[in-house]
Amino acid sequence: xxxxxxxxxxxxxxxxxxxxxxxxxxxxxxxxxxxxxxxxxxxxxxxxxxxxxxxxxxxxxxxxxxxxxxxxxxxxxxxxxxxxxxxxxxxxxxxxxxxxxxxxxxxxxxxxxxxxxxxxxxxxxxxxxxxxxxxxxxxxxxxxxxxxxxxxxxxxxxxxxxxxxxxxxxxxxxxxxxxxxxxxxxxxxxxxxxxxxxxxxxxxxxxxxxxxxxxxxxxxxxxxxxxxxxxxxxxxxxxxxxxxxxxxxxxxxxxxxxxxxxxxxxxx
Amino acid sequence: xxxxxxxxxxxxxxxxxxxxxxxxxxxxxxxxxxxxxxxxxxxxxxxxxxxxxxxxxxxxxxxxxxxxxxxxxxxxxxxxxxxxxxxxxxxxxxxxxxxxxxxxxxxxxxxxxxxxxxxxxxxxxxxxxxxxxxxxxxxxxxxxxxxxxxxxxxxxxxxxxxxxxxxxxxxxxxxxxxxxxxxxxxxxxxxxxxxxxxxxxxxxxxxxxxxxxxxxxxxxxxxxxxxxxxxxxxxxxxxxxxxxxxxxxxxxxxxxxxxxxxxxxxxxxxxxxxxxxxxxxxxxxxxxxxxxxxxxxxxxxxxxxxxxxxxxx
Numbered sequence: 001x002x003x004x005x006x007x008x009x010x011x012x013x014x015x016x017x018x019x020x021x022x023x024x025x026x027x028x029x030x031x032x033x034x035x036x037x038x039x040x041x042x043x044x045x046x047x048x049x050x051x052x053x054x055x056x057x058x059x060x061x062x063x064x065x066x067x068x069x070x071x072x073x074x075x076x077x078x079x080x081x082x083x084x085x086x087x088x089x090x091x092x093x094x095x096x097x098x099x100x101x102x103x104x105x106x107x108x109x110x111x112x113x114x115x116x117x118x119x120x121x122x123x124x125x126x127x128x129x130x131x132x133x134x135x136x137x138x139x140x141x142x143x144x145x146x147x148x149x150x151x152x153x154x155x156x157x158x159x160x161x162x163x164x165x166x167x168x169x170x171x172x173x174x175x176x177x178x179x180x181x182x183x184x185x186x187x188x189x190x191x192x193x194x195x196x197x198x199x200x201x202x203x204x205x206x207x208x209x210x211x212x213x214x215x216x217x218x219x220x221x222x223x224x225x226x227x228x229x230x231x232x233x234x235x236x237x238x239x240x241x242x243x244x245x246x247x248x249x250x251x252x253x254x255x256x257x258x259x260x261x262x263x264x265x266x267x268x
Numbered sequence: 269x270x271x272x273x274x275x276x277x278x279x280x281x282x283x284x285x286x287x288x289x290x291x292x293x294x295x296x297x298x299x300x301x302x303x304x305x306x307x308x309x310x311x312x313x314x315x316x317x318x319x320x321x322x323x324x325x326x327x328x329x330x331x332x333x334x335x336x337x338x339x340x341x342x343x344x345x346x347x348x349x350x351x352x353x354x355x356x357x358x359x360x361x362x363x364x365x366x367x368x369x370x371x372x373x374x375x376x377x378x379x380x381x382x383x384x385x386x387x388x389x390x391x392x393x394x395x396x397x398x399x400x401x402x403x404x405x406x407x408x409x410x411x412x413x414x415x416x417x418x419x420x421x422x423x424x425x426x427x428x429x430x431x432x433x434x435x436x437x438x439x440x441x442x443x444x445x446x447x448x449x450x451x452x453x454x455x456x457x458x459x460x461x462x463x464x465x466x467x468x469x470x471x472x473x474x475x476x477x478x479x480x481x482x483x484x485x486x487x488x489x490x491x492x493x494x495x496x497x498x499x500x501x502x503x504x505x506x507x508x509x510x511x512x513x514x515x516x517x518x519x520x521x522x523x524x525x526x527x528x529x530x531x532x533x534x535x536x537x538x539x540x541x542x543x544x545x546x547x548x549x550x551x552x553x554x555x556x557x558x559x560x561x562x563x564x565x566x567x568x569x570x571x572x573x574x575x576x577x578x579x580x581x
Contacts, residue, residue: 008404111282116519119556126541126549127293203410207523210412211538226413230527233420240420244413251408259404 009260015253023073026066034059034067035218043236052242056232061242068220069246075136075215076201080194082140087147088183094148095155096178106152109145117142117200118207130213139204143197150193154186188262195258199251206247222247271572279565286557287339291332294550322346344551349543354551357536362555363437364532368448368455368521373514375456376463383460384467384506389494391472399464406461411520415454415527422450432529451528455520459513466509470502477501504575511567515560 003009031051038058046053052061094102112120117139124138158164159182167181208214209223217224222243229240302315302324319325323334338344344354387396423431429450435443474480475498483493522534529535533552540548 111285115557115560116515118519118522119553122522122537122541123290123293123549123553126544126546199408206410207412211523211526213538213541226416230416230419233416234424237420240413240416244410244416247410247413248405248408251410252404255404255408 003260006260008256012253012256012258012260015249016257019069019073019250019253022066023070026063026070030060030063030066032060032063034063034220036060043232045236046238053236053238055228055236055239061239064220064225065222065242065246068222068225068243069250071132071215071219071221072202072205072209072223072247073250075132075139075205075221076198078136079139079143079201079205080197082136083143083147083197084194086140086144087149088151090144091148091151092155092178092183095152096159096174096182098156102152106149109149112142112145113149117204121204121208122211122213125208125213130208130216132215132219135205135208135214139201139208143201147193147197150190151186154189155182158182158185192258192261195254195261199254199258202247202250202254272569275565275568279561282561283558286561287336287554288332290550290554290557291335292328294546295328295331339551339554345547347540347545347548349540349545350548354547357548358533358551358555360436361531361533361536364448364530365518365521365525365534367437367444368452368525368530368532369514369518371445371448371452372455372459372517372521373510375452376460376513376517377510379456379460380463380467384464385471385494385499387464387468388471388475389491403461403465407458407465409458411455411458412523412527414457415451415524418450418454419527434528434530436531447528448530451521451524451530454527455517455524459517459520463506463510463513467502467506470505471498474498474502500574504571507571507574508567511563511570514563518556518559 036059038054041050041054041058042056044050044054044058050060050062052065055061055064090105094105120142121135121138124141125134128134128138155178163185164177164181167177172181205214205221206223206226209221210227212224212227215221215224225243226240226247229236229243232239302318302322303310306314306318316325323331335345342355344358346352347354347357350357383399387399390396419431422428429447433447435447437444471494475493480493480498483497488497521532522537524530525532525534526538533556537549537552540546540552
């Protein structure tokens with residue numbers, strides 16, 4: 001499979017590159033201070049001064065979208081990092097060693113995976129409170145099963161291959177085989193799942209923040225902005241449209257990348 | 269039959285486990301409800317008395333058993349913030365969420381099954397190419413943003429419905445269904461895009477099989493092969509997936525209820541989380557979890573009827 005000639009992959013790479021560049025630039029510079037209010041410039045339509053107009057406090061929407069997209073992306077990345085790390089360890093060990101522990105962990109995994117993650121996230125928020133760090137932790141925990149499942153299946157498959165037997169003959173220990181020999185070989189299967197995991201995290205964060213149980217003001221986030229923008233749909237539709245478009249572009253970029261890399265098996 | 273019995277056994281155990289976990293989580297972790305109820309009237313003696321009155325000083329497992337028997341017989345305990353039984357608070361809310369989820373789910377099936385089959389039938393045609401290109405975009409739209417878009421386009425600009433003007437099923441059943449149409453569509457579209465894609469690729473996969481060539485060689489048309497040979501095999505992974513999407517759809521309706529101001533379980537859940545009204549939160553979570561598990565159970569049993577290999581294998 002040559003990724004350079006894959007339309008999905010190319011389109012996804014371009015969209016993602018643009019979004020990442022905007023977000024990275026936005027971390028050091030935005031046209032206006034995202035939180036600066038201007039009483040004389042409330043609810044302005046898009047213009048050259050304010051690319052996407054201003055909101056009900058006279059804040060520049062473009063700057064806020066850039067900052068919000070950054071916050072959302074960072075939260076999603078942190079979520080995936082937690083889920084992936086734990087998923088690698090749990091899935092790797094259970095897939096490699098098998099046995100009754102494997103059975104128990106996977107049954108637990110199946111049970112958890114059957115639930116809508118947003119519901120579980122709401123339960124965790126109800127119990128431990130809302131806010132940025134709680135969301136990262138709650139979503140990160142909830143993402144462990146899906147990663148663990150993929151890793152486990154791949155490790156169990158790779159374990160039976162000849163190169164593992166050879167490595168063992170060479171005297172390599174279990175941990176060396178698992179993390180130095182098998183791990184690099186499951187990366188191609190893992191990457192599309194990581195991209196989709198990132199997307200799910202973006203959507204989950206946006207939903208939670210939209211429901212006011214995620215990122216709290218004054219921090220910006222795309223979900224929070226949509227929540228605020230909904231009250232001004234008639235007077236300032238561009239507010240909601242910009243925030244929504246930013247979510248779609250983020251998700252679309254990674255979705256296309258994942259699709260181009262071979263996609264995720266929905267049915268399994 | 270043995271398969272169904274085994275699955276039913278697993279279902280019952282799972283339901284018990286979920287209710288136990290939910291109960292324990294909401295009993296052990298949250299701050300003391302007594303402190304909140306008493307507020308500024310708090311004294312240790314009063315707290316102790318209230319705790320006794322609410323039965324909070326008994327063994328956890330005794331309380332779990334009490335709560336479960338109550339839950340099953342329709343006595344779900346008392347809400348902290350509404351001053352009445354949880355089952356009274358829930359009244360009418362379940363119908364909204366169930367109606368919305370069911371409608372969205374039927375929409376997913378009504379859109380994706382004909383579309384998926386048509387696309388596979390005319391693979392590489394104009395419609396197919398447009399769909400493949402647009403599909404990722406549809407899958408990327410969060411349902412609640414689609415809901416906001418619908419509110420703007422169909423509600424505020426075209427005035428096809430009144431945003432926030434929910435009609436209860438008691439007032440007018442058809443009005444109720446009518447108001448649910450756009451929220452349900454907002455939930456259904458991203459899922460329908462996913463199911464269509466899965467069905468299309470599942471059919472195209474089956475079309476490569478040897479039995480398809482045999483069917484062609486006996487003089488079947490492409491449509492005949494599709495209808496009588498391929499579909500039965502291709503639909504299997506789709507049935508499982510469609511059943512599993514119901515979980516996501518129920519979750520989606522929690523959020524979309526907020527967008528359209530629908531007085532369902534989702535809105536109540538969020539309000540109760542805000543109020544720290546744990547008896548209500550606990551009951552809603554358990555109800556939604558039960559629905560999800562039960563749907564997965566139905567899917568398993570259904571697949572078994574369509575495909576005997578599952579039962580025997």
